[in-house]
Amino acid sequence: MDNEGVKLKKQKSEWREWLESAVIAIVLALFIKLFIFEFVLVEGSSMNPTLNDGDRLVVAKVQYYFQEPDVNEIIILHYSQGVEFVKRVVGVGGDTVEIKDSVLYVNGSAVEETYTDGSTYADYPASTVPEGMYFVLGDNRDNSRDSRFADVGFIKKDDIVGKVFLRIYPFDRLGRIE
Structure with a gap:
């Protein structure tokens, strides 16, 4: 027993x-x-040619607990209830951002944008980004809802989910996102 x-x-x-x-x-x-971190699926073409519809990405969430987002970083942000966008930071607090004749200007200097494909939509008047806020754009300017539009506007840090740092699919484009 x-x-x-x-x-x-x-x-x-x-x-x-x-x-x-x-x-x-x-x-x-x-x-x-x-x-x-978390995995996200790109839906749409607002970040073409850098990111394509169907790309699967890894987002570092912890990074922005310790540092501020920087210009040229690709981020995931909360847009509205249950909707997240992937965009590129082009301006931080204190920067003046303008688009004139399809050229992006930050603080009066033209920005060389090797990541865009074609025009940058319509002109955007010079606007100063408030402290603690960010100005974001999609790389495919003709097909992007971003800070140029009033419903998106400047982005608060609290609305930023994290930094995109790795593409894990498709496998032929696997690698770090710079």
């Missing part, structure tokens, strides 16, 4: 260990997704 009692106790112990391991794994996965 002692052997049966030991076997039963061992089975309960193994079951409990498995359950504890599963709970720890779930909690750890949730922590990582909420605070460290």
